[in-house]
Amino acid sequence: MRKIEILNVKTTIIEKLKKNKANSFKKNELSNHLLESRGEKIFNVIMIVLGLLITVVTLYPLWYTLIASVSKPLLVESGAVVLLPKGISFDSYVQAAKKDGFWMAYANTMFYTVFGVLVNMAFSTTMAYALSKKRLGFRKFFTLFTVFTMWFSAGIIPLFITFKDFGLLNTRSGILFGFAINTYNMIILKSFFEQVPDSLEEAAFMDGASNIRILTTIYLPLSKPALATVGMFYAVNRWNSYFWAMNLLRDDNKMPLQVLLKKLIVDRVANETEAAIVTAQSLSSPTTVIYAIIVLAIIPMMVAYPFVQKYFKTGLTIGAVKG
Amino acid sequence: MRKNVHREIDLSRQPFKRRLQRTMVRDWDLYLLLIPGIIWFLMFCYKPMYGLRMAFYDYNVFKGMKGSTFVGLANFQEFMSGPDFFRTIKNTFMISLWQILICFPAPIVLAIAITEMRNKFVSKLTQTATFLPHFISVVVVCGLVVNFLSPSTGIINLLLNKLGIESKYFMVKPEYFRGVYTSMTLWQNSGFNAIVYIAALMGIDPQLYEAAIVDGAGKWKRIVHITIPSIMPTVVTMFVLQVGKMVKVGYESILLLYKPTTYATADVIATYAYRVGIGNRNYGLATAVGLFEAIIALIMVVGANRLSKRVTESTIW
Numbered sequence: 143m144r145k146i147e148i149l150n151v152k153t154t155i156i157e158k159l160k161k162n163k164a165n166s167f168k169k170n171e172l173s174n175h176l177l178e179s180r181g182e183k184i185f186n187v188i189m190i191v192l193g194l195l196i197t198v199v200t201l202y203p204l205w206y207t208l209i210a211s212v213s214k215p216l217l218v219e220s221g222a223v224v225l226l227p228k229g230i231s232f233d234s235y236v237q238a239a240k241k242d243g244f245w246m247a248y249a250n251t252m253f254y255t256v257f258g259v260l261v262n263m264a265f266s267t268t269m270a271y272a273l274s275k276k277r278l279g280f281r282k283f284f285t286l287f288t289v290f291t292m293w294f295s296a297g298i299i300p301l302f303i304t305f306k307d308f309g310l311l312n313t314r315s316g317i318l319f320g321f322a323i324n325t326y327n328m329i330i331l332k333s334f335f336e337q338v339p340d341s342l343e344e345a346a347f348m349d350g351a352s353n354i355r356i357l358t359t360i361y362l363p364l365s366k367p368a369l370a371t372v373g374m375f376y377a378v379n380r381w382n383s384y385f386w387a388m389n390l391l392r393d394d395n396k397m398p399l400q401v402l403l404k405k406l407i408v409d410r411v412a413n414e415t416e417a418a419i420v421t422a423q424s425l426s427s428p429t430t431v432i433y434a435i436i437v438l439a440i441i442p443m444m445v446a447y448p449f450v451q452k453y454f455k456t457g458l459t460i461g462a463v464k465g
Numbered sequence: 466m467r468k469n470v471h472r473e474i475d476l477s478r479q480p481f482k483r484r485l486q487r488t489m490v491r492d493w494d495l496y497l498l499l500i501p502g503i504i505w506f507l508m509f510c511y512k513p514m515y516g517l518r519m520a521f522y523d524y525n526v527f528k529g530m531k532g533s534t535f536v537g538l539a540n541f542q543e544f545m546s547g548p549d550f551f552r553t554i555k556n557t558f559m560i561s562l563w564q565i566l567i568c569f570p571a572p573i574v575l576a577i578a579i580t581e582m583r584n585k586f587v588s589k590l591t592q593t594a595t596f597l598p599h600f601i602s603v604v605v606v607c608g609l610v611v612n613f614l615s616p617s618t619g620i621i622n623l624l625l626n627k628l629g630i631e632s633k634y635f636m637v638k639p640e641y642f643r644g645v646y647t648s649m650t651l652w653q654n655s656g657f658n659a660i661v662y663i664a665a666l667m668g669i670d671p672q673l674y675e676a677a678i679v680d681g682a683g684k685w686k687r688i689v690h691i692t693i694p695s696i697m698p699t700v701v702t703m704f705v706l707q708v709g710k711m712v713k714v715g716y717e718s719i720l721l722l723y724k725p726t727t728y729a730t731a732d733v734i735a736t737y738a739y740r741v742g743i744g745n746r747n748y749g750l751a752t753a754v755g756l757f758e759a760i761i762a763l764i765m766v767v768g769a770n771r772l773s774k775r776v777t778e779s780t781i782w
Contacts, residue, residue, distance in 0.1 A: 221623030269502025297755030382602035407608035
């Protein structure tokens with residue numbers, strides 16, 4: 143049933159696109175001649191203005207971060223920089239790049255993202271594939287066994303103690319393997335595998351192929367888009383996560399970028415605001431350096447964004463239809 | 466008959482025991498594939514659940530579980546009789562309420578606006594722009610918020626100063642916290658949450674609109690009478706999901722934004738548990754608080770699913 147729904151949604155989208163092209167003339171004609179065409183036109187203009195307004199408001203914080211990072215600190219702190227950069231200088235970037243441990247943290251994040259996603263995919267695909275097979279005995283039980291963790295989780299402290307008991311505190315492998323599966327992502331993969339028609343593997347079975355062989359030679363190549371989508375989910379998560387790294391790791395040389403960022407851009411200013419009440423004067427803070435650090439930290443995500451966006455959308459729509 | 470031809474794929478018609486034996490023998494490697502996942506779930510999901518026993522003990526950090534004394538419900542009593550109980554419950558509820566009132570309808574409006582735009586370029590641009598903030602990390606988003614709202618150098622206060630208004634201590638005064646947090650999540654998640662509605666909107670049969678045009682219905686009437694009723698099932702499902710998640714407010718970002726002076730409005734159950742546990746090392750109490758939260762969350766989610774079954778006749782899972 144659900145599968146059919148997905149297909150329906152897909153086909154209706156395609157049909158709609160086709161129709162839109164074919165009917166655009168007809169529709170315009172209709173709306174121009176039969177309806178209050180002026181009302182329509184005004185509506186269209188309002189929508190364009192609204193869309194541009196939303197876009198500008200959404201992007202402004204990022205734009206401001208960028209222009210502040212390349213402007214002279216004094217001009218930024220006096221409020222002269224609002225729409226365009228003033229007194230262009232890249233000193234902030236030089237200072238940001240010289241921050242203790244910045245590149246180390248960057249490298250660590252790369253490491254956690256690349257190897258973390260590999261671990262994620264290895265654990266998730268194998269389990270999702272097994273669970274997607276109706277012939278698996280106790281399938282219902284195993285599915286419930288995984289899905290239950292989405293409804294009920296033990297919470298922060300018991301998980302922390304678990305890491306401690308396994309001796310995974312302050313280890314890189316703790317970060318890599320401790321978060322190997324995200325139940326939601328695994329379920330998405332499972333439903334992708336379920337969509338592959340059984341007839342494909344029947345032939346392989348007759349040739350005497352094993353389940354593992356069928357997974358690697360038939361299912362994985364067929365579900366490349368699905369794997370890319372889920373891999374992207376995991377990668378974004380890995381890149382952006384800070385909470386457990388902050389609590390599980392002790393050594394600076396193992397810290398990912400986000401934990402360092404917390405120290406550099408959140409805590410520092412937070413302290414300043416408190417100090418500001420007392421002294422009521424601004425510390426000579428290199429605000430522009432903070433903005434430069436932010437720009438450096440989000441560049442990879444911005445570069446990857448076009449790909450990420452594409453895959454996230456397909457993944458989300460399917461996830462939504464599947465529920 | 467088929468049995469002799471080739472190995473069967475569908476064994477579901479055979480008696481269970483026989484079926485199991487057959488699949489165990491034939492699909493042994495399928496179980497092999499299942500094992501790493503099962504072990505992971507046991508280690509990192511079910512082992513912590515077993516660790517929830519701590520909630521009933523006066524947990525000793527150095528001696529571990531064996532050296533701790535059983536105290537029954539004392540930890541729960543401590544939590545519920547303390548001054549933090551009502552504060553954290555109220556804050557959790559209030560923050561969720563703001564989320565439901567402001568952050569829930571926003572993506573629906575956004576999705577309708579995006580799909581109603583005739584100008585495809587602007588439509589695409591709006592979607593791309595609003596989707597973007599979701600991929601920026603919690604830390605960076607909170608960093609932007611804290612820096613923008615800084616009383617001395619933040620752009621918001623600099624602009625206020627230009628208008629002749631004195632700098633406001635947004636991050637220090639408790640009355641601003643909910644507004645700040647809500648605006649932040651609104652900015653970060655509206656575009657992302659709109660995707661589901663956009664997909665639902667794309668699925669509406671265009672013939673409905675054509676018929677409405679012929680009948681003389683204007684833009685507004687078409688939105689009210691066709692668009693909104695068509696996406697109502699999606700809206701209801703998402704609403705039920707949102708209500709089910711009410712207890713789970715985003716503690717990761719609240720941890721970054723709150724400070725002792727704003728605890729009055731910002732401290733939620735999860736952040737309290739975190740402070741008590743990781744900060745004060747009072748693991749027993751923290752686990753009890755966490756368990757309390759998890760049980761309420763479970764009740765809410767199951768209740769929400771029941772409700773959705775009744776309302777939309779389709780379960781979420």
